Amino acid sequence: MAVVPAGALMRRAAFGVAVVAAELLAGKRRVGLLVGAGNNGGDALWAGYYLRKRGVAVSAVLLTPDRVHAEGLAAFRRVGGRVVPRLRDVDLVIDGIVGLSARGPLRPDAAEHVAHLEAPVLSVDLPSGVDPDTGAVSGPAVRAHTTVTFGCLKPVHALADCGDVRLVDIGLDGELHGPDLVELDIADIGVAWPVPGPEDDKYTQGVTGIAAGSATYPGAAVLATGAALLSTSGLVRYAGPAAEDVRARWPESICTGSITDAGRVQAWVVGPGLGTGLGAEAVLRTVLEAGVPVCADADAITMLANNPDLWDARDPDTLLVLTPHDREYERLAGPVGTDRVTAARKAAERYNAVVLLKGHATVIAGPDGRVLVNRARSSWAATAGSGDVLSGVLGSLLAAGLDPVLAAGCAAKVHALAADLASDGAPIPATSLLAALPDAIRAVRPL
Numbered sequence: 001m002a003v004v005p006a007g008a009l010m011r012r013a014a015f016g017v018a019v020v021a022a023e024l025l026a027g028k029r030r031v032g033l034l035v036g037a038g039n040n041g042g043d044a045l046w047a048g049y050y051l052r053k054r055g056v057a058v059s060a061v062l063l064t065p066d067r068v069h070a071e072g073l074a075a076f077r078r079v080g081g082r083v084v085p086r087l088r089d090v091d092l093v094i095d096g097i098v099g100l101s102a103r104g105p106l107r108p109d110a111a112e113h114v115a116h117l118e119a120p121v122l123s124v125d126l127p128s129g130v131d132p133d134t135g136a137v138s139g140p141a142v143r144a145h146t147t148v149t150f151g152c153l154k155p156v157h158a159l160a161d162c163g164d165v166r167l168v169d170i171g172l173d174g175e176l177h178g179p180d181l182v183e184l185d186i187a188d189i190g191v192a193w194p195v196p197g198p199e200d201d202k203y204t205q206g207v208t209g210i211a212a213g214s215a216t217y218p219g220a221a222v223l224a225t226g227a228a229l230l231s232t233s234g235l236v237r238y239a240g241p242a243a244e245d246v247r248a249r250w251p252e253s254i255c256t257g258s259i260t261d262a263g264r265v266q267a268w269v270v271g272p273g274l275g276t277g278l279g280a281e282a283v284l285r286t287v288l289e290a291g292v293p294v295c296a297d298a299d300a301i302t303m304l305a306n307n308p309d310l311w312d313a314r315d316p317d318t319l320l321v322l323t324p325h326d327r328e329y330e331r332l333a334g335p336v337g338t339d340r341v342t343a344a345r346k347a348a349e350r351y352n353a354v355v356l357l358k359g360h361a362t363v364i365a366g367p368d369g370r371v372l373v374n375r376a377r378s379s380w381a382a383t384a385g386s387g388d389v390l391s392g393v394l395g396s397l398l399a400a401g402l403d404p405v406l407a408a409g410c411a412a413k414v415h416a417l418a419a420d421l422a423s424d425g426a427p428i429p430a431t432s433l434l435a436a437l438p439d440a441i442r443a444v445r446p447l
């Protein structure tokens with residue numbers, strides 16, 4: 001703002017909004033604006049101005065008539081824009097209620113206008129009512145068909161549903177610092193995914209150890225072992241009371257009844273279905289002492305939360321990835337709250353571990369401050385046993401030697417993709433998600 005003429009950034013932004021609006025209108029001619037008190041409302045009014053100049057009928061509701069972007073309103077009026085008490089018969093709504101300075105959900109008057117909308121909504125910068133920094137929705141909010149944002153993506157675009165997100169360049173490039181959050185794309189994952197070369201054999205690609213399952217929950221062991229087998233072509237060892245079940249389902253795994261004679265591995269997955277009794281504690285201790293990277297999931301997290309002495313078993317240099325869902329997180333570090341990125345960061349720092357906080361938007365924080373986000377495209381992965389699959393995928397990537405933050409990011413993305421591919425619009429059990437892993441990996445691998 002200091003280096004460009006006053007109002008220039010807003011006009012560039014608004015012009016970008018008008019271009020996308022014209023595209024969404026696809027020949028229709030009536031646009032309504034919801035205009036709030038700040039610059040977001042100013043963007044909407046200027047977008048209305050550009051649309052009017054293209055012959056579109058534009059009406060605007062001013063939510064706070066005494067606090068409105070004055071130049072934007074004057075320009076809008078100059079070209080024949082109408083101010084109305086309520087939007088009626090419009091083909092597209094432009095949401096300029098609040099933008100980056102928004103706090104909290106929509107206030108009742110704005111919520112009332114939004115509740116009655118029938119036309120698709122084009123949000124300026126973010127769907128109003130959704131928190132810009134955390135993506136939290138704690139009350140009424142706009143549901144956007146499309147969001148147009150400026151200069152760079154903001155955390156809300158990675159953490160919440162903003163519809164189709166379009167980025168408009170308004171000339172901020174030189175001013176932007178590196179990203180606070182990173183979302184891996186398919187190409188990043190395709191490059192990172194371990195692939196055997198001519199020199200490889202079953203050991204060189206990393207051996208994954210699975211310490212999971214119990215007499216009560218043998219299925220978790222079967223799912224985690226299968227996921228490791230399907231994710232890389234290295235060897236997978238299983239150790240625990242579900243050895244018979246695992247061997248029957250996965251004859252290619254090497255199974256033993258006890259962790260003490262499991263043999264060497266390059267990474268351990270510990271926890272799914274393991275239980276939390278004394279035997280399980282001894283298993284967790286053995287794994288943490290092994291000096292190889294560990295993915296601690298499910299019951300392993302609960303044990304670490306309940307018995308802090310267990311942390312002493314870990315060599316401080318041992319790479320650890322914790323994969324809690326919200327309730328497991330709460331046992332470890334208190335309530336997650338609405339700011340999932342801060343929650344994951346806090347636990348990563350406290351435990352000197354990579355923390356993968358599961359959910360629709362999975363947040364991965366490294367102890368070095370890196371944060372990755374992966375927002376799922378559907379919620380079909382929210383099913384029993386799907387976390388066991390995730391831990392197996394992640395363990396095999398750790399065994400292959402991937403950096404643990406990258407491993408967690410790759411696992412989260414491929415897991416979510418497998419859920420989409422398996423589901424194709426219908427509910428699926430975790431065994432189907434598991435079976436779709438090869439398709440998901442093929443989909444990310446370079447052609």
Ligand SMILES: NC(=O)C1=CN([C@@H]2O[C@H](COP(=O)(O)OP(=O)(O)OC[C@H]3O[C@@H](n4cnc5c(N)ncnc54)[C@H](O)[C@@H]3O)[C@@H](O)[C@H]2O)[C@@H](O)CC1
Nearest residue numbers: 009010013037038039040098099100101102103104105125
């Ligand atoms: N910073 C920049 O370089 C640019 C910013 N632009 C626009 O400016 C916006 C930010 O503008 P502002 O800082 O004025 O902030 P906003 O437009 O987000 O508005 C803040 C105003 O809304 C009120 N408000 C906050 N939360 C509310 C709630 N829950 N319900 C109702 N009212 C609420 C506040 O009291 C304040 O008056 C961006 O989102 C973007 O649209 C663009 O013009 C492009 C350039």
Ligand SMILES: Nc1ncnc2c1ncn2[C@@H]1O[C@H](COP(=O)(O)OP(=O)(O)O)[C@@H](O)[C@H]1O
Nearest residue numbers: 325358359360376379381382384385386387388
């Ligand atoms: N609403 C959702 N949308 C998309 N993915 C979800 C959703 N809820 C959970 N998941 C994913 O499903 C998996 C569930 O793991 P978890 O809770 O450990 O299940 P389980 O213990 O039954 O295996 C995680 O990978 C999580 O990110």
Ligand SMILES: [K+]
Nearest residue numbers: 095098124126
């Ligand atoms: K908005």
